[in-house]
Amino acid sequence: MNDDGRLIRALVTCYPAGWRRRYGDEYAQLLRDLDIHRRPGLIVDSLLGAVRAHGGVLMTRNHPMNVAIWATGLFTVAGIGFAKLAEDVSGFADGTYALLGSAAAVALLALVVAAAPTAVALIRDGHRRAWRYLAVPFMGAAVWYGVLRLALAISDGHRVHSAPNVAGFVLIAVTGTAVVAATAWAACEILRRVPTAPPARLRRVALITIPAAMAVATVSAVVWGLQVRSADPAGFSGDHGLLATSFVISWIGVVAALAAATVLASLASRRRTPALQ
Amino acid sequence: MVDDSGRWAEPGLLILASLAGGAKHGYAITTDIAEHVGVTLGPGTLYAALGRLEKIGVIEGLPVDRRRRPYRLTAAGAAELSAQASRMQRLAVLSLGRLRTAPA
Numbered sequence: 001m002n003d004d005g006r007l008i009r010a011l012v013t014c015y016p017a018g019w020r021r022r023y024g025d026e027y028a029q030l031l032r033d034l035d036i037h038r039r040p041g042l043i044v045d046s047l048l049g050a051v052r053a054h055g056g057v058l059m060t061r062n063h064p065m066n067v068a069i070w071a072t073g074l075f076t077v078a079g080i081g082f083a084k085l086a087e088d089v090s091g092f093a094d095g096t097y098a099l100l101g102s103a104a105a106v107a108l109l110a111l112v113v114a115a116a117p118t119a120v121a122l123i124r125d126g127h128r129r130a131w132r133y134l135a136v137p138f139m140g141a142a143v144w145y146g147v148l149r150l151a152l153a154i155s156d157g158h159r160v161h162s163a164p165n166v167a168g169f170v171l172i173a174v175t176g177t178a179v180v181a182a183t184a185w186a187a188c189e190i191l192r193r194v195p196t197a198p199p200a201r202l203r204r205v206a207l208i209t210i211p212a213a214m215a216v217a218t219v220s221a222v223v224w225g226l227q228v229r230s231a232d233p234a235g236f237s238g239d240h241g242l243l244a245t246s247f248v249i250s251w252i253g254v255v256a257a258l259a260a261a262t263v264l265a266s267l268a269s270r271r272r273t274p275a276l277q
Numbered sequence: 278m279v280d281d282s283g284r285w286a287e288p289g290l291l292i293l294a295s296l297a298g299g300a301k302h303g304y305a306i307t308t309d310i311a312e313h314v315g316v317t318l319g320p321g322t323l324y325a326a327l328g329r330l331e332k333i334g335v336i337e338g339l340p341v342d343r344r345r346r347p348y349r350l351t352a353a354g355a356a357e358l359s360a361q362a363s364r365m366q367r368l369a370v371l372s373l374g375r376l377r378t379a380p381a
């Protein structure tokens with residue numbers, strides 16, 4: 001298979017399995033007909049279409065709050081990636097960095113506001129079976145800390161691209177992502193098990209605020225990268241990215257993840273929240 | 278696809294207008310719209326709209342021809358396009374008429 005074939009196959013693979021079964025072959029042919037490898041704008045459009053398709057599958061199976069929670073989980077992982085990427089970049093673009101942090105805080109706060117009625121019902125009415133899910137993030141954090149210590153022990157004294165160091169990084173990243181996913185799952189389980197009649201308007205405003213704040217953070221991440229490019233061209237094109245890889249690729253990856261979370265959250269905000277969860 | 282006031286999102290309407298000229302596969306729809314309207318629908322946007330249009334029954338897929346599946350307008354799709362086009366025509370006539378009579 002040549003490079004074009006691989007690109008087309010990768011783009012089609014980004015779509016959900018059910019979608020691929022129905023449209024996969026004809027979509028691959030369309031990408032071939034469009035000479036997609038020569039048109040970066042259409043590649044981005046295809047990737048956004050894949051995010052929308054996944055969002056559509058999520059929306060047909062899930063409550064809008066669940067989608068907002070999973071979007072926030074993805075946003076959190078991307079945000080941690082951004083913080084890691086930015087830790088070696090200081091002295092410029094600080095204003096944009098602060099704006100991104102503020103927008104992220106607003107998005108997380110909005111999710112808390114949207115979930116607040118459920119938390120109140122959980123405390124007020126007991127729901128003993130739901131309480132145990134609250135332990136998930138704490139247990140996850142404890143496991144992650146243990147893995148962190150283990151990874152540091154494995155990689156101690158090794159060069160950045162050595163096998164022990166890469167293994168340690170992968171261990172930390174995979175465990176961290178799993179903890180965020182487990183926390184999102186636990187939150188969805190609590191929402192499912194604790195029936196509430198939330199103030200519909202409050203939740204709706206919160207669900208609109210989440211993608212709006214995420215969009216500000218995503219744009220800030222784009223602007224931040226461009227400011228780094230202007231202030232430090234050598235650093236921008238160098239290998240100061242995640243795990244000392246290309247900065248540009250790490251930056252694009254983080255921005256793509258932030259954008260995907262924003263699209264997912266905006267899908268949640270468009271749907272009407274059922275009166276009773 | 279249709280918002281609260283009954284209007285159609287642009288990609289869906291563009292696809293219906295393209296298929297009003299006869300059955301077409303994805304690439305033919307894209308080139309037809311680009312040629313006549315000057316809008317380039319990306320593949321992700323096109324197939325998202327095709328999926329929604331097919332789901333609500335205003336278009337239907339035909340048997341695959343050399344890995345390309347043509348789509349055609351259904352009777353419901355033709356009626357919907359006609360209603361939307363008439364609505365847009367009334368709006369255009371109203372807007373242009375008022376712009377002509379408005380004081381400079």
